[in-house]
Amino acid sequence: MQDTAIRYQGRFLRLIERDGWEYIERTNASAVAVVVAVTDDDHWILIEQHRPPLGQAVIEMPAGLVADIVGAEDEDAVEAARRELLEETGYAAAEISFLTAGPPSAGQSTEIVSLYLATGLRRVGEGGGDASEDIIVHRVPLDDADAWLADKAAEGCAIDPKNYAGLYFARRLRK
């Protein structure tokens, strides 16, 4: 029999203890949709934003919570991917396809991240995120992405390791 207890219930996260393990789950979202966005001229769309937990700017792929909008709890993850890409980067995608889904931090969180490939991109806005976000959009030549990430790290940005998963899928697309 498993002994599961909620040790803290916050607005966005709850901390759970189960059989001696401590972990968190989100209170307001079922998953995170992350977008590997590649333009027709082989540029990869990344974002840079300040992340309060780290107190640092982080280089990430466009992403957002699935079903985090009140009244849209049934929103499909593909639509979340499409919406976040548009809001954060200003790019509309003709095609969105599923790549993989899984737990990026299985030892401490129930979080599931789903990666989607976005192609047929058309810039229709400035991006920058919603009212609570302040996002810089980067358009990185796919062939130079590895060096570009290393340069951003040297500048003091944190680099989400998932970016290299994105780079794997972006390069696979181009083979």
Place this chain on the structure above:
Amino acid sequence: MQDTAIRYQGRFLRLIERDGWEYIERTNASAVAVVVAVTDDDHWILIEQHRPPLGQAVIEMPAGLVADIVGAEDEDAVEAARRELLEETGYAAAEISFLTAGPPSAGQSTEIVSLYLATGLRRVGEGGGDASEDIIVHRVPLDDADAWLADKAAEGCAIDPKNYAGLYFARRLRK
């Protein structure tokens, strides 16, 4: 001025609220070392283990907390990588080199993951982890890794998205 408060202090995790953001940090470790282990005959070493937060078997790269052993708080992350690779998979590495480090879940955790490449591998034990772990070791041909991960997902395993970052670095090594 930032308003930071510890909302829950557990044994392994504490939940913090800062300026309206909720996030966690580990109480007992500074980082996580993850090992991209590639044999001389182009096999990639992965592990499969049950993860209580998910209630599911997860396919991951060998990994472990840095400085989580009492009395070894100054342990270098490279040594943690070497130790975890040996404990979990039974492989000793002749060379360990740094690949990248960053936050896999910057919205909800201060966790920093460091990826290391391990080469010059020699199997010296069975692996399987320490007394609290029950780990299956997989030896996957690098060329078939993408299909192998998809097969494991179809079998019902969760696939850590960082595996694809590992695959990026493993393939880069072989170019």
